[in-house]
Structures are given as C-alpha cells and as structure tokens.
Amino acid sequence: MTDRAAPTPSAPTPSDPRLPPRTRRRPLIKLLFGDLVSAALTVLAALAIVMLLPALNWALLDAHWHVAAPGDCRHGGACWAFVAAKSRLILFGLYPPSEQWRAMIVIALIVAMILASLSPRLRGGRLIAIWGGAIVAMLVLMGGGVLGLPPVPTSKWGGLPVTLLLAVLSLGLAFPLAVLLALGRRGRLPLARAISVTIIELVRGLPLVGLLFVAAILLPLLLPPDWTVDKLGRTLAALTIFAAAYLAEVLRGGLQGLDGGQQEAAEALGIPYWKTVWHIILPQAIQNVIPPLTNTAIVMVKNTSLVLIVGVFDMLSAARSAATDPAWPAPSTEAYLFVALIYFVICFGISVYSAHLETGVKSRRHG
Amino acid sequence: MLRSLWYSSRVRGWAVQIALLGGLLALLWWIAGNTLQNLAERGIRTGFDYLWRPARFPISESVVSYTPADDFFWAYVVGVTNTLWLSAITIVAATLLGLFVGLSRRSDNPLLSGLARIYVTVMRNVPLIVQLLFWYGIATSSFPAPREALNPLPGVFLSLRGVYAPGLIVAPGGGLLLGLGVLVVLLAIAVVLRWPRPPLGRPGWAAICAGGAVLTLWGMSRALGHPLALSFPEMAGLNFRGGTQLSPEFAAIIFGLTLYTAAFVGEIIRGGIEAVGKGQWEGGRALGLTERQIMFRVILPQALRVIVPPMTSQYLSTVKNTTLAVAVGYPELGLVVNTVINQTGQAIESILVMLGVFLTISLSVSLFMNWYNARVALVTR
Numbered sequence: 001m002t003d004r005a006a007p008t009p010s011a012p013t014p015s016d017p018r019l020p021p022r023t024r025r026r027p028l029i030k031l032l033f034g035d036l037v038s039a040a041l042t043v044l045a046a047l048a049i050v051m052l053l054p055a056l057n058w059a060l061l062d063a064h065w066h067v068a069a070p071g072d073c074r075h076g077g078a079c080w081a082f083v084a085a086k087s088r089l090i091l092f093g094l095y096p097p098s099e100q101w102r103a104m105i106v107i108a109l110i111v112a113m114i115l116a117s118l119s120p121r122l123r124g125g126r127l128i129a130i131w132g133g134a135i136v137a138m139l140v141l142m143g144g145g146v147l148g149l150p151p152v153p154t155s156k157w158g159g160l161p162v163t164l165l166l167a168v169l170s171l172g173l174a175f176p177l178a179v180l181l182a183l184g185r186r187g188r189l190p191l192a193r194a195i196s197v198t199i200i201e202l203v204r205g206l207p208l209v210g211l212l213f214v215a216a217i218l219l220p221l222l223l224p225p226d227w228t229v230d231k232l233g234r235t236l237a238a239l240t241i242f243a244a245a246y247l248a249e250v251l252r253g254g255l256q257g258l259d260g261g262q263q264e265a266a267e268a269l270g271i272p273y274w275k276t277v278w279h280i281i282l283p284q285a286i287q288n289v290i291p292p293l294t295n296t297a298i299v300m301v302k303n304t305s306l307v308l309i310v311g312v313f314d315m316l317s318a319a320r321s322a323a324t325d326p327a328w329p330a331p332s333t334e335a336y337l338f339v340a341l342i343y344f345v346i347c348f349g350i351s352v353y354s355a356h357l358e359t360g361v362k363s364r365r366h367g
Numbered sequence: 368m369l370r371s372l373w374y375s376s377r378v379r380g381w382a383v384q385i386a387l388l389g390g391l392l393a394l395l396w397w398i399a400g401n402t403l404q405n406l407a408e409r410g411i412r413t414g415f416d417y418l419w420r421p422a423r424f425p426i427s428e429s430v431v432s433y434t435p436a437d438d439f440f441w442a443y444v445v446g447v448t449n450t451l452w453l454s455a456i457t458i459v460a461a462t463l464l465g466l467f468v469g470l471s472r473r474s475d476n477p478l479l480s481g482l483a484r485i486y487v488t489v490m491r492n493v494p495l496i497v498q499l500l501f502w503y504g505i506a507t508s509s510f511p512a513p514r515e516a517l518n519p520l521p522g523v524f525l526s527l528r529g530v531y532a533p534g535l536i537v538a539p540g541g542g543l544l545l546g547l548g549v550l551v552v553l554l555a556i557a558v559v560l561r562w563p564r565p566p567l568g569r570p571g572w573a574a575i576c577a578g579g580a581v582l583t584l585w586g587m588s589r590a591l592g593h594p595l596a597l598s599f600p601e602m603a604g605l606n607f608r609g610g611t612q613l614s615p616e617f618a619a620i621i622f623g624l625t626l627y628t629a630a631f632v633g634e635i636i637r638g639g640i641e642a643v644g645k646g647q648w649e650g651g652r653a654l655g656l657t658e659r660q661i662m663f664r665v666i667l668p669q670a671l672r673v674i675v676p677p678m679t680s681q682y683l684s685t686v687k688n689t690t691l692a693v694a695v696g697y698p699e700l701g702l703v704v705n706t707v708i709n710q711t712g713q714a715i716e717s718i719l720v721m722l723g724v725f726l727t728i729s730l731s732v733s734l735f736m737n738w739y740n741a742r743v744a745l746v747t748r
Contacts (some may be wrong), residue, residue: 024583028477031475031476031477032477032478034478036660038475038476039478041471041474041476042476042478042479044481045476045478045479046478048482049482069741107425188380189380189383189384189387190384191384191387191388192383192384192387195387195391202722202726204729205722205725205726205729205730206687206721206722206725206726207688207690207701207725208687208690209686209690209691209701209724210690210701210704210718210721210725213701213704213705213708213721215715215716216633217708218406218714218715218718221401221402221405221406221714221715222398222401222402222405223401224401224404225401225404225405225408252557253413275506298491298492302494302495303491303494305494305496306494306498306691308694309496309691309693314527316494316496316497316500320500323504332500332501332504332508333501333504333505333508333509336497336500336501336504339497339582340497340498340501342492343492343497344489344492344493347491347492347493348488348492351492
C-alpha cells in the first residue's frame with residue numbers, strides 16, 4: 001500500500017546521436033540457448049507459459065459469454081455472463097437504478113477532467129478552479145436534492161464513482177496539506193517543524209487499515225456528539241491524511257533538490273514568502289518529483305480499495321457482494337478479475353503518462 | 368519602531384509560532400472535552416484494566432498457544448506474533464523471488480525478461496487487497512474437496528480445507544538440535560566468508576564444512592533418539608492426517624503477499640543494478656570475466672548500496688501490508704484489535720496499542736537497516 005515504485009524509465013532511442021553506436025544484436029537462438037544456464041532458464045520460462053495455457057483456455061475458449069440461466073455456468077470455463085449480468089451492481093453499487101445515469105455522468109466527468117488536465121496548456125490556478133467547480137458539480141449530481149434531482153444518501157453511493165471520487169478527492173485535499181507539512185518540516189520555525197515531523201512520522205508508521213479504523217471508530221468519539229459525519233466522509237478523512245503524509249515526504253524531496261539560491265534571490269528581491277512559495281519554489285520542486293508524485297497517485301488509487309475493510313461500498317465491496325449471489329456457481333474469480341482489470345487500466349494509464357511526462361522534462365532540460 | 372517590529376522576520380516567526388501553539392492547545396482541549404463527554408454519554412470505561420480480563424473470543428489460528436480463557440493482553444500478543452510470522456515468511460520468500468525477478472528483467476533472454484516484465488506490470492497495477500481476495504476466492508471455491516485434492520508437488524496437496532505440506536515433527540530435544548544445526552550453518556558461512564584462502568578453495572572448503580556438519584548432526588540426532596522427523600500428509604477418511612496444514616486464509620495471504628511484494632523487490636533490485644556504472648561492466652569484460660561472473664561478483668555487491676534504503680521501506684510496508692489479512696479473516700493484529708474494540712468498546716486504548724506496536728516495528732527495522740547500510744556503504748578514504 002505504500003510501496004515505492006519508480007515508473008518504468010524509458011530507454012534511450014537507438015537513433016539518439018549522443019549515444020555510441022549500438023553493438024550488433026546477438027542472434028535470438030544464442031540469446032535463448034547460448035549456454036547451459038540460459039537454456040535451462042528458457043526451458044523454465046517455456047514451462048511456465050505452458051502451465052499458464054489452461055488458464056487461458058479457461059478464460060477464453062471454454063468461457064461462457066452468454067447463458068440462458070445462471071446454472072449453465074456450472075461446468076466449463078470462466079463465467080463472463082455473470083460479470084455482464086452483475087456489471088451494474090459492480091459499477092454502481094446500490095445506487096438507485098433509475099438514477100444511475102447520474103453516476104455514469106460523474107464517471108465521465110472525472111475521466112474528462114483527468115484527460116483535460118493532461119494537456120500542459122491548462123496549468124496553475126485556472127486548472128485548480130475548474131477542478132473545484134467540477135468536484136462540486138459531481139457531488140451535487142451524486143447527492144441530488146437540488147434542481148429536481150431526487151436525493152440519494154451517501155450510504156447508497158457505491159461502485160466505481162465512489163472509488164474514483166475517493167481517489168480524486170483524497171489526493172486533491174491532501175495536496176495543500178502536504179505542501180504545508182513539507183514547508184513546515186523544511187522551514188525555520190522549530191515548533192512548526194516538530195508538528196510536521198510528528199504528523200508525518202505517526203501517519204507513515206501506521207498502516208492505512210489502522211488509520212481507517214481510527215476514522216471509523218475513533219473519530220465519532222473525538223468530535224462533539226451532535227456532529228454526525230457519515231462513513232464516507234470519515235473514510236475520506238483517513239485517506240486524505242494518509243495521502244498528505246506521503247505526498248509531504250515526496251515534496252520534501254523536491255524541496256531538498258532545489259538550489260537554496262532560489263529562495264535567497266526571492267528574498268533579496270523582496271518577494272513575500274507565500275508568493276515565493278507559489279511562483280518560485282513549488283513549480284520547480286514539483287517538476288523535480290513528477291515520477292514519485294504520479295507514483296503516489298497510483299498508490300492512492302489502489303488504496304481506495306481498502307475502504308472495503310470499514311464497510312464502504314466501493315467497487316471491490318460491490319464485486320464481493322455480487323459474488324455471493326447463490327444463483328450463480330462460485331463466480332468470485334470472474335468478479336475479482338473484472339475489478340482487477342479496471343484498476344489495472346487506471347493505474348497503468350497513469351504510469352504510462354508519467355513516463356511520457358518524464359521524457360518531456362528530460363528533453364526540455366537537455367535541449 | 369512598530370514598523371520595524373512588523374517587518375522583522377524574527378518577530379514574525381515568534382508570532383506565527385505562538386499562534387500555532389495556541390491553536391494546537393485549543394484543538395487538543397476541544398478534542399479532549401468532546402471525548403470525555405462522549406465517553407461519559409456512552410458509558411465507556413477507560414484505562415488499561417481490561418487487559419487482564421479474560422478475552423472470551425476465539426482466535427482461529429496462532430503461532431503461540433491461545434484459548435478464549437486467556438486475557439486481552441495475551442490476545443494482543445497472539446495478534447502481534449501472527450503479524451510478525453506473516454511478515455517474516457513474506458519478506459524472506461519475496462526477497463528470494465524478487466532477486467530472481469530483478470535478474471530476469473535484466474536478462475539477455477527475451478523470453479525470460481518478457482515474462483518478468485509482464486509479471487511486474489500486472490502485480491504493481493492491481494491493488495493488493497484485490498489480489499488477496501482473488502487468491503482466497505480460488506482457495507475456498509475453486510479447489511476440490513480433500514478427497515480429490517490437487518497434488519502439484521509430491522507431498523503437497525491443495526484442497527478446499529487448506530494446503531497440506533510435509534511438516535517437521537519436533538520431539539523433546541529436537542529444538543536443541545535444530546538450534547545447533549542453524550548455529551553450525553551460520554558458523555560455516557562466517558568462516559567461508561572470512562577466510563581469504565581456505566584449503567581446497569572456497570567451494571571445497573564449503574563442501575568439507577557441510578559434510579562435517581551433516582555427520583555431526585546425524586550423530587547427535589542418533590544419540591538423542593532422532594527427535595526430528597519429517598511427516599507427510601496422508602489421506603485418512605475424509606481428511607488429511609499428518610504433515611503441516613495451512614488454512615486457506617494463511618495460504619492465500621502468504622501466496623498473494625509474496626507475489627505482490629516480489630514484484631516491488633524485483634524493481635528495486637533492477638534499479639540498483641542499473642545504478643552501477645557502465646564502466647564496471649566494461650572493466651569486467653576487459654578482464655575476461657563472463658557476463659554472469661560480472662553480475663554476481665562485480666555489479667551486485669556494488670548495487671547493494673543503492674538497494675538497501677528502498678528495500679528498508681519496502682520491508683516496512685510489507686509489515687504494514689500484512690494488516691490487509693483482515694479482509695480474508697486471518698487473525699493478525701488488525702483483526703484482533705478490531706475484535707477487542709467490538710468486545711470492550713475501548714477503542715482509544717486498542718488503537719493506541721496498535722499504534723505502539725507498529726511504531727516499534729518500524730523503528731526497530733529502520734535502526735537495523737541503518738546499521739546494515741552503514742556497513743555496506745562506500746567507505747571513502
């Protein structure tokens with residue numbers, strides 16, 4: 001859950017004039033069977049592939065894509081008909097079926113916003129303002145109660161929109177917190193440093209499951225009795241503080257990599273502290289840490305699945321409850337594979353984009 | 368005068384800190400007030416007296432012995448040992464598998480490096496909890512009943528009731544022998560590593576040591592009446608008897624966590640290998656070493672310096688990842704804490720216990736790895 005994983009670095013292209021000429025490729029047969037150890041490894045790898053063939057057979061050739069009755073899935077391969085039948089439950093949870101178009105719009109909106117943010121033309125304050133507006137629109141759309149939309153309580157929210165909203169909101173709310181924590185830890189004020197270090201190290205020392213317990217069980221005890229924060233809100237709080245601690249450490253890395261002269265020059269010019277931070281320090285610090293930042297984003301998308309443990313009905317919980325339907329014969333494998341595929345598409349997409357960004361930064365520096 | 372005070376960075380610093388301190392104290396005061404009021408309203412007891420009351424809840428499996436008549440303190444100890452047991456097995460297995468994956472990704476063999484690449488990509492982009500539930504689902508719904516158990520390796524059976532593997536039976540005196548055996552092996556390794564030119568070369572000396580150790584241990588074992596024995600699972604009636612039984616929960620977690628962690632370990636090792644300068648490879652080639660010799664004798668020892676710090680955080684997150692075992696119902700610390708909270712309502716104390724345990728583990732692992740790092744770090748003269 002907190003694993004660091006550098007996105008795959010891009011290999012330099014062979015035609016790059018700065019590199020020495022490539023040595024001639026060795027023939028494939030030599031690479032595969034060059035000596036005894038290579039041959040043994042090749043045989044081992046081939047064996048592994050052969051052993052995976054039945055799984056492929058199960059997933060594609062023997063699979064049931066359409067069945068007349070759930071019982072028809074009892075024999076043979078994978079039961080993709082189950083996923084088709086339950087896709088609404090997995091994707092939208094208990095959201096009222098007549099209102100599911102709203103959840104669908106929210107998903108489309110999030111995807112569109114993320115795609116729009118990829119373009120480097122839209123950066124800085126304007127992007128943040130647009131995101132803020134979009135988030136409010138999504139929450140209104142999900143919750144309803146205004147503009148003639150029937151209200152839907154958060155206990156009925158579920159599936160993919162909850163997963164995406166938790167990921168986007170926790171990262172978005174955590175970022176300003178992380179900036180404060182990182183600046184506090186790097187700053188000159190001893191008290192601010194002590195507070196930042198305590199928060200960061202405490203949160204990073206505790207597993208996210210523990211934090212979710214704190215949010216689900218402890219938070220109602222710490223707040224006034226008449227404040228009622230629903231489960232989704234408390235979970236979001238736990239995810240936010242968790243993301244903030246990890247983002248703060250990433251940002252601290254960026255701040256440490258920054259030349260001290262930048263801040264001194266800003267001070268010499270009489271630029272106020274917060275303007276220095278916003279216009280000079282942060283843009284450069286963030287650019288230094290784009291790979292670990294996107295990495296944290298991937299980790300947080302994956303971490304949203306942990307809310308299952310405290311009973312929030314996200315995509316994974318929905319899949320788990322769909323798999324318990326007694327009408328279908330043991331379809332948990334297919335349900336989890338479907339969820340895994342959705343997570344894979346999101347996370348792999350982010351890592352590919354991160355690799356692309358990284359080469360952009362590199363070429364600008366060299367060019 | 369006032370103007371210079373307003374613009375003095377020192378005065379501003381103090382003002383900000385005083386404001387921070389005031390805000391922090393007010394926040395703590397507010398939280399404490401709320402908590403006391405809530406506790407009083409709900410009639411929740413406070414304090415750590417409950418630790419010595421009988422727990423009265425079962426724990427399905429444990430490394431140390433436990434019965435519901437034991438007290439809550441012992442229940443926590445059971446949770447902690449289960450967490451540590453899971454972590455230890457996962458870390459060892461994932462490091463070995465990860466080394467293989469990392470080397471495979473760097474391999475010239477396109478089949479091997481391609482497979483390793485697919486493996487790492489899939490593992491890293493799917494949440495661990497989804498993987499754990501997936502394996503658990505397979506272990507509890509797709510495996511056959513014990514009568515038709517799958518038998519992938521001799522002596523290993525996979526069934527709905529769990530995984531059965533050969534086990535070690537330790538009779539009285541066996542623990543001593545086992546400890547002695549480990550000691551002898553460690554001693555032999557230390558001698559082989561320390562002695563620059565042992566007779567017959569290092570491999571020969573290692574063989575002599577191994578032969579001597581096996582003979583001595585066999586002799587001792589005979590003198591003690593063979594206190595160690597292997598037991599194989601055998602079908603008896605409707606279920607297996609003998610051997611070691613791993614519950615489906617335990618088997619699913621160990622399998623899933625190891626596969627997941629190995630992908631990250633593999634990437635760390637690959638990163639370490641790539642961080643070693645190209646000149647080291649060229650130097651090795653110029654000396655006429657084979658590629659494999661260069662990898663194991665020149666590159667890997669130097670890569671270790673780069674590998675240790677990220678590996679530390681990976682090990683720590685593995686320990687924290689074991690808490691996901693909650694999702695499939697393996698009783699590690701998180702599940703025990705959750706059960707204790709449900710039983711006693713003493714959430715604050717329970718969560719403090721969990722916090723304390725994890726902070727202790729984190730700190731001790733970091734201290735050990737820092738010590739190790741200082742040992743392998745480059746000594747500049």
